[in-house]
Amino acid sequence: MVPVTYYLILSAILFIIGAMGAILRRNAIVIFMSLELMFNAANLIFVAFAAYYQLLSGQIIVFFVMAISATEVAVGLALLVAIFRTKQSIDVDQVSSLKG
Amino acid sequence: MDSISPFSLIQWTVFIPLIGLGINLFFGKMLGEKVSGWLASLAAGLSFALSAWIAVTLAADPTPLIVTLANWFTIGSLQVQWAFRIDTLSVLMMLVVTGVGTIIHVYSIGYMHEDVRHNGDPGRYSRFFVDLNLFIAAMLVLVTANNYLMLFVGWEGVGLCSYLLIGFWYEKGAEGIGNAKAAKKAFLVNRIGDFGMLIALFLLFGAFGSLDFDTIFGQASQVSQTMVLAITLFMLLAVAGKSAQLPLYVWLPDAMAGPTPVSALIHAATMVTAGVYLIARTQPLFVAAPLAGQVTAWLGALTALFAATIAVGQSDIKKVLAYSTISQLGYMIAAVGMGAVVAGMFHLATHAFFKALLFLGAGSVILGMERGHETGHAEGHEDNFDPQDMRNMGGLFRRMPVTATVYCIAALSLAGIVPLAGFYSKDEILAFANQGNFAIYVVLAVAAFLTAFYIGRQVFMVFFGSPRSEAASNTSESGSLILVPLVILAALTVLGGEINLPGSVPLEHWLAHTLAQMKTVDFSLSVAAISTLVALAGIGSAWLMYGCKPMLAPQARDPLDINLHWLFLGMQHKWWVDEIYGFLIVKSYTWSSGVLARYFDQGLIDGIVNGVGKANVWLASLWRKLQNGYVRSYALVFLTGVAAIILFIVFK
Numbered sequence: 081m082v083p084v085t086y087y088l089i090l091s092a093i094l095f096i097i098g099a100m101g102a103i104l105r106r107n108a109i110v111i112f113m114s115l116e117l118m119f120n121a122a123n124l125i126f127v128a129f130a131a132y133y134q135l136l137s138g139q140i141i142v143f144f145v146m147a148i149s150a151t152e153v154a155v156g157l158a159l160l161v162a163i164f165r166t167k168q169s170i171d172v173d174q175v176s177s178l179k180g
Numbered sequence: 181m182d183s184i185s186p187f188s189l190i191q192w193t194v195f196i197p198l199i200g201l202g203i204n205l206f207f208g209k210m211l212g213e214k215v216s217g218w219l220a221s222l223a224a225g226l227s228f229a230l231s232a233w234i235a236v237t238l239a240a241d242p243t244p245l246i247v248t249l250a251n252w253f254t255i256g257s258l259q260v261q262w263a264f265r266i267d268t269l270s271v272l273m274m275l276v277v278t279g280v281g282t283i284i285h286v287y288s289i290g291y292m293h294e295d296v297r298h299n300g301d302p303g304r305y306s307r308f309f310v311d312l313n314l315f316i317a318a319m320l321v322l323v324t325a326n327n328y329l330m331l332f333v334g335w336e337g338v339g340l341c342s343y344l345l346i347g348f349w350y351e352k353g354a355e356g357i358g359n360a361k362a363a364k365k366a367f368l369v370n371r372i373g374d375f376g377m378l379i380a381l382f383l384l385f386g387a388f389g390s391l392d393f394d395t396i397f398g399q400a401s402q403v404s405q406t407m408v409l410a411i412t413l414f415m416l417l418a419v420a421g422k423s424a425q426l427p428l429y430v431w432l433p434d435a436m437a438g439p440t441p442v443s444a445l446i447h448a449a450t451m452v453t454a455g456v457y458l459i460a461r462t463q464p465l466f467v468a469a470p471l472a473g474q475v476t477a478w479l480g481a482l483t484a485l486f487a488a489t490i491a492v493g494q495s496d497i498k499k500v501l502a503y504s505t506i507s508q509l510g511y512m513i514a515a516v517g518m519g520a521v522v523a524g525m526f527h528l529a530t531h532a533f534f535k536a537l538l539f540l541g542a543g544s545v546i547l548g549m550e551r552g553h554e555t556g557h558a559e560g561h562e563d564n565f566d567p568q569d570m571r572n573m574g575g576l577f578r579r580m581p582v583t584a585t586v587y588c589i590a591a592l593s594l595a596g597i598v599p600l601a602g603f604y605s606k607d608e609i610l611a612f613a614n615q616g617n618f619a620i621y622v623v624l625a626v627a628a629f630l631t632a633f634y635i636g637r638q639v640f641m642v643f644f645g646s647p648r649s650e651a652a653s654n655t656s657e658s659g660s661l662i663l664v665p666l667v668i669l670a671a672l673t674v675l676g677g678e679i680n681l682p683g684s685v686p687l688e689h690w691l692a693h694t695l696a697q698m699k700t701v702d703f704s705l706s707v708a709a710i711s712t713l714v715a716l717a718g719i720g721s722a723w724l725m726y727g728c729k730p731m732l733a734p735q736a737r738d739p740l741d742i743n744l745h746w747l748f749l750g751m752q753h754k755w756w757v758d759e760i761y762g763f764l765i766v767k768s769y770t771w772s773s774g775v776l777a778r779y780f781d782q783g784l785i786d787g788i789v790n791g792v793g794k795a796n797v798w799l800a801s802l803w804r805k806l807q808n809g810y811v812r813s814y815a816l817v818f819l820t821g822v823a824a825i826i827l828f829i830v831f832k
Contacts, residue, residue: 103816172811179809 087128094121108160108170112153119149186233190264191249193227193274194320200224201313208306217289220309224285224316228278235271242268242693246326246394260391265326269694272525272687273323273457280449280532281316283665287540288312288441290661294547295439298554299349308348312445315341319450323457327391328381331458335377335422338451343367345446346438353437362434369431373421380414383407397464397696405469412465412472415458416479423455424506425483425513430758432506436498440543443498448505448539449532456509456528459516460695467519467697476517481613481623484510486755488630492637492740493751496568497542500638504594505535507627511609514620519699520612522688526680527605529687533676534593534602537669541587544658544666545642548580549573552654565651570641571734572649580657584643586670591639593673595632595715601676603712608680611707612699625714632718637726645730 094117101114123142130138160170167174200223208216238245244267252260288308296302318341322334347363354361381391387403388396400408419425424432435447446452459466459476466473484507491503508531515524549567566572577584593602606628613621647653657663680687682703692698725739740748750756 099819103812103819106812175811176809178807180804180807 084128084132087124091121091124091128094118094124106171106173108163108172111172112156116149116153119145186230186237187245187247187266189230190234190247190266190324193230193278193324194317196226196230197223197313197317197320201310201317204306204310204313208310209303211306213293213302213305214289216306216309217285217292220313221282221285221289223313224278224282227316227320228275228282231271231274231278234266235275238266238268238271239690242690244268244694248326252329257389258385258391260327260329262330263326263392264324265393266324267694268690269457269460269525270324272529272690273453274320276453276529276532277319277323277450278316280536280669281312281319281445283668284441284445284449284536284540285309285312287444287543287662287665288439290659291441291543291547292439293661294550298550299352304348308345308439311341311344311348312441315345315446315451319454322454326393328384328393328396329391331461332374332377332381335418335454336374338446338454339367339370339374339422342370342435342446342451345442346435348438348442359437362431362437366431366435369428370421373418373428376414376417376421380411380418383411383414387411393461400464400468403468408465409469409472412462412469413475415462416472416476419455419458419476419513420479421455422458423452423509423513425455425479425510426486429483429487429506430761433499433502433754436496436502440498440539440546443502444536444539444543447502448535452505452509453512453528453532456512456516456524459513460521460525463516463519463521464696466517473517473519477514477617477620478517480510480513480515480517481620481627482510483507484514484627485623485630488627488634489751490754491634492630493748493753495570495738495752496566497545497570497573497638497642498539498568500570500634501535501538501542504538504631504634507631508535508594510627511606511624514624515609515612518612518616518620519697520609520701521695522680522685522691522698522700523605523608523612525691526687527609529679530593530601530605530673530676533669533672534590534600537586537590537666537673538594540662540666540669541583541590544583544662545573545576545580545587545655547658547662548576548583548655549651551656552651555654565649567651569734570638571731571736573642573652574648574730575644575646576652576655577643579653579655582657582663583666586666587643588639589670590673591635594635595719596628596711597715597719598708598712599674599677601673601679603715604677604680604682607708607711608682608701610711611704612701614704614707615701625711628711629714629718632715633722636719636722640722640726640730644727646732648731648734 098114098117098121101117102111105111105114123145126138126142126145130136163175164170200220204211204216204220211219244265247264247266249262249264252262254260292305292308296305315338318334318337320334321337322331325331325334343363343366346366347360350360350363351357353359384391384396387407388399390396417428421428432447432452436443438447466476487503487506487510491500491507494500494503508527512524512527512531515521515527546567549572553565553567589600593600596603596606598604610621610624610628613624678686685700688698688700729739731738738748740751
């Protein structure tokens, strides 16, 4: 069996890549992809520990996370479409009129 | 009627004028002139009737009585009550105030009727009577007070009424604010005196623990003499302010800007005598500190002389009388300073009679001049004409006989010609000075000569000779509402000497019940003869200069000017005292207050307060930059926060 640490490190790297992507990219779809990456990194940790401790609850949570993330992307894409109708662009830097 | 004692009703002497002024205040315009004026006079008259009843009842049993109305406040060990003191001294003052006050109220009905029309605002009539009634109420609080704080309430009240009445025509006067400035000057100079009174009150509480008269006078001998001296000297400052002595007399001549009944009542007969009353009342303290008495006597004597010299050079009929008032007040202050309280109060009463008569007579003359001016010229004539300037008058005896006769009676009384009232009272003061302090006697005698001279000069310039202007030749006698009070006061002037005729001295016996130490003097024929000679010499020299060869034109040079040019210039310019005060005190004060206002108040304090606001705005403008609208930066902050929390939990 591969030690759990390897899974944790992989998951951390994936999370950081996802976080950086969510902060540094301007394209809204890319940001959604990065969010999915962060979700999957979390999922990986859940599954790794579920296998390590021989628990089932870790795997059940992964199902919940996947369902929720799907919902959230659906809502987010609907918002994105609405914004595109007004701004004709999916650059998140252009949605910045609520400023002081 | 015999079983009811009027003593318990004494507070009504104050309340009735207050009710009168309340009615006039709210319904005055509705009631019309006649009702308004007679209502106020009725209120004053009722006060007088009540005072007279109290006086008669007191005569039967003259022990002092204290009527406590209510408790004012108790703070720590100091308890002050609204308490009225009925004793012979306060009743004497009550009679003078309400008696002369009622006569002047009646006079004002006729006088103000003409005056409001001459000045163009008939709607202001009832306001005059509101202020007059308020004055009577405040003055009565002053003289019937049983403790120094209540006395001070009355003191401030009469100062307020003086301000209100001097500035009655507030939009008139030199450059449209002259009257208002005169009122302000009176109030401010009096304030300096009030400062002295307040310090005296503080010292009184500190030394005696109470402000009640009986407590203080009972312990007068047990307190250190320096303390008593300090108290009496500060009270002297207050007296110098209220009773217009050196150096705080400068407000009284300016106060002549008010209507003439005001000058008669407040600035001749009653308010200015409050200082004399204060010293008479505080006599036990002055006895305990003889130096204060000396200072007071000299202050009064010097003021008497100084003011008399200025009166000689004035050409405004009311200014002569104003300086005459200051001078006669000097006599009274000198008398009470020397310890001759009876003589001082006697002169207070007779002076009230003849000075009020002089002022009211001058008012009648001024009305006549205004009438003459208006009949002679059509409407819209440029008003450079001063109806109060004596150089425009002359020969009024034929045209205003009643006024002229009573005026001459009052003038003779002021000069001190036997058997008028002024002779007896002034002579008593002179006799006392002769016996006690010869230097003061000389000063007062010289002042007496000048008194006779300036009043003779005034009478000859105004009533004799021939008219020097159209207005003077067109004058007519005033109406009966004006003349009847004059005649009543003339009768009092003639008979007033009976109050304290040498021999049967009723006033002395009356006041003996109140005053602890009475100093009296026997009638001295030599002093009486000398003072009569001095008075006749004064009138005689006035006749030589002004009666023999009267001035023919308003612009003619005053005979004194021809003979004593430089002296006359000084006397005419009031010895430049106002200018000296302005240069020394007023200029530096207004300069420093300007500096404080501009640099300290506007610059520093406003700067700090506004600065706090500006700093707040600047700080907020920095914080504002956090909200830049970019979702990515919000996400970054989010992430940083989460990382910080996790680090904290892991490494706690």
